[in-house]
Amino acid sequence: MLPLNDIEPNRFTSWPFMTLVIITLNVIVMGFENLVIVRDASQFQTLVYEFGSIPVVTLQQAGSGAISSLTYMFLHGGIWHLLGNMLALWVYGRRVEDMCGPWRFLLFYLLCGLFANFINILATAQSTIPVIGASGAIFGVMGAYLLLFPQGRIRTLVLLGVLPVFPKIRAYWLILYFLLLNIPPALNMLVYQNANYQIAHWTHLGGFLAGIFVFLFLSPEAFHRYRNDLPL
Amino acid sequence: MPEQLFRQAEKLVKQGQLEQARGLLLRYVEQEEENELAWLLLSDLVESREDKLIALENALTINPNLVRAQNRLVQLRGERQQTVAEKFKQGETAVKVGLRVEGMRLLQEVVQAEPSHEQAWLLLSQIVTAVEDKIVALEAAQRANPRNEQTARQLTQLRQNHSSDLAVGTAYEAHGELQKALAAYTFAAGHAPVAADRLIAQKKLDELRQQLGGKEIKTTSPAMTLLRFMIGPPLIYTIFSLLQNGLRINHLPTRFFWELLTVWFGTVLFIAANQKPNGTEETLFDADILEDWRLRGLLLVLGLLLVLVPFVFVLWGGVGQFFVWKTAVFP
Numbered sequence: 001m002l003p004l005n006d007i008e009p010n011r012f013t014s015w016p017f018m019t020l021v022i023i024t025l026n027v028i029v030m031g032f033e034n035l036v037i038v039r040d041a042s043q044f045q046t047l048v049y050e051f052g053s054i055p056v057v058t059l060q061q062a063g064s065g066a067i068s069s070l071t072y073m074f075l076h077g078g079i080w081h082l083l084g085n086m087l088a089l090w091v092y093g094r095r096v097e098d099m100c101g102p103w104r105f106l107l108f109y110l111l112c113g114l115f116a117n118f119i120n121i122l123a124t125a126q127s128t129i130p131v132i133g134a135s136g137a138i139f140g141v142m143g144a145y146l147l148l149f150p151q152g153r154i155r156t157l158v159l160l161g162v163l164p165v166f167p168k169i170r171a172y173w174l175i176l177y178f179l180l181l182n183i184p185p186a187l188n189m190l191v192y193q194n195a196n197y198q199i200a201h202w203t204h205l206g207g208f209l210a211g212i213f214v215f216l217f218l219s220p221e222a223f224h225r226y227r228n229d230l231p232l
Numbered sequence: 233m234p235e236q237l238f239r240q241a242e243k244l245v246k247q248g249q250l251e252q253a254r255g256l257l258l259r260y261v262e263q264e265e266e267n268e269l270a271w272l273l274l275s276d277l278v279e280s281r282e283d284k285l286i287a288l289e290n291a292l293t294i295n296p297n298l299v300r301a302q303n304r305l306v307q308l309r310g311e312r313q314q315t316v317a318e319k320f321k322q323g324e325t326a327v328k329v330g331l332r333v334e335g336m337r338l339l340q341e342v343v344q345a346e347p348s349h350e351q352a353w354l355l356l357s358q359i360v361t362a363v364e365d366k367i368v369a370l371e372a373a374q375r376a377n378p379r380n381e382q383t384a385r386q387l388t389q390l391r392q393n394h395s396s397d398l399a400v401g402t403a404y405e406a407h408g409e410l411q412k413a414l415a416a417y418t419f420a421a422g423h424a425p426v427a428a429d430r431l432i433a434q435k436k437l438d439e440l441r442q443q444l445g446g447k448e449i450k451t452t453s454p455a456m457t458l459l460r461f462m463i464g465p466p467l468i469y470t471i472f473s474l475l476q477n478g479l480r481i482n483h484l485p486t487r488f489f490w491e492l493l494t495v496w497f498g499t500v501l502f503i504a505a506n507q508k509p510n511g512t513e514e515t516l517f518d519a520d521i522l523e524d525w526r527l528r529g530l531l532l533v534l535g536l537l538l539v540l541v542p543f544v545f546v547l548w549g550g551v552g553q554f555f556v557w558k559t560a561v562f563p
Binding site: 009010011012013014046049050057058059060061062063064065066067068069104107108110111114115117118121122213215216217218220223224227228 | 550
């Protein structure tokens with residue numbers, strides 16, 4: 001199941017400037033990563049350890065500390081990792097940015113990424129695996145989307161065997177589906193601290209939780225409409 | 233000499249060198265304004281419709297019998313009319329579906345192209361927020377059609393009353409903009425300087441709420457907006473600092489609290505300097521300060537600096553820590 005596009009139009013702006021800037025930045029960083037890999041593949045691993053977020057290192061006040069909490073969300077482990085995240089950012093970010101305005105949206109996005117990392121470090125304190133990817137921040141945007149537009153309709157690619165279909169699915173079904181995918185493995189990680197997971201489920205859940213902060217960044221007009229149950 | 237320029241321009245047109253010909257003709261008409269043929273030729277060479285119209289109008293002023301210029305002028309005016317009509321329709325639709333910003337942009341383009349477009353001005357007067365803008369739009373609509381009595385009435389009401397929130401509410405109510413009327417009455421009920429006005433505002437507020445059938449529109453005061461916005465950056469700074477200090481509150485240096493205060497103060501300054509004064513909302517700073525772009529710019533820059541400097545401190549600490557760690561782990 002792959003969300004492709006939010007079919008509802010924007011209300012306040014026609015151009016999701018900051019969403020596109022964030023996507024471009026991530027693509028540029030991916031290009032840089034590929035350059036590093038082409039020159040020396042082992043250097044890529046060093047790069048990930050240096051600029052990814054490693055809970056143990058952060059808790060020991062080593063590494064780049066808070067800087068890695070910013071850099072980790074612009075690094076990706078491969079082209080599919082990047083594509084999946086950027087597609088999700090495009091699908092959910094466009095209208096959330098419309099509600100906040102570009103600069104407040106940027107602050108909200110960074111806050112989600114920081115908070116996601118914060119929760120991940122708390123939950124997987126003994127982990128030595130570096131966490132990279134924008135998914136924590138994007139789950140925050142998804143959380144915000146769920147709060148603002150639960151009835152939003154998302155054009156989604158669903159594979160029925162080999163047959164692709166493109167139904168419009170309500171946002172709450174989609175987001176809750178992705179959220180539920182993360183809960184059992186996250187709980188498992190909490191019980192077995194050394195479990196070797198490829199996905200940072202706690203980062204996702206932390207980011208999702210941070211979605212609630214969107215109310216601190218909504219534009220006055222959008223906030224007024226939300227409070228009065230007027231269509232957003 | 234000017235005649236030579238004209239002949240040379242004609243020659244260049246025949247050779248297809250239109251850009252050079254346009255340059256020469258522009259120089260020619262600067263020196264010799266009374267040659268209708270030059271204006272006619274220029275109307276073919278300039279690119280924008282507005283420039284073409286000006287050139288043709290000039291040609292016809294000199295010689296009103298130029299049939300080709302007359303025909304071309306009619307055609308161009310028709311095209312412009314059509315574009316304006318299409319844009320107005322798009323703007324109207326955008327406003328109807330709730331795309332206020334887009335609607336405003338399109339309508340502004342309409343009135344720019346045709347300043348006497350009454351309907352566009354009237355629609356603009358409905359969607360702008362500030363009473364002052366409403367007055368400007370209504371004045372333009374009245375200029376376009378001085379016989380529209382409703383416009384004249386609205387304008388008189390707004391002009392008389394726009395300094396008082398109670399009056400602004402009454403004007404909004406009379407125009408059927410009940411949400412805005414509610415906001416203005418709520419503000420007047422709490423803040424009107426005269427006690428009698430506060431009572432009247434409260435009474436009107438109750439009546440309007442009753443009229444809306446219990447569906448009360450909650451208003452948000454600008455102070456509330458300020459409070460909401462001022463939480464974000466300090467929250468980001470707190471999480472950022474905690475991450476830098478290994479998530480231990482007792483590891484936070486004492487200067488953290490001062491820096492947090494600085495971020496908070498900078499945020500307040502930045503947001504307050506960004507507030508837009510209008511008839512119904514109070515602002516932290518006086519309108520004079522907010523309208524003076526130098527003072528406002530200074531406040532914005534100061535606010536931004538106060539927010540950013542503590543972040544730079546934390547980042548700087550992170551960079552130092554990073555190099556110590558990098559040397560130890562990846563020698």
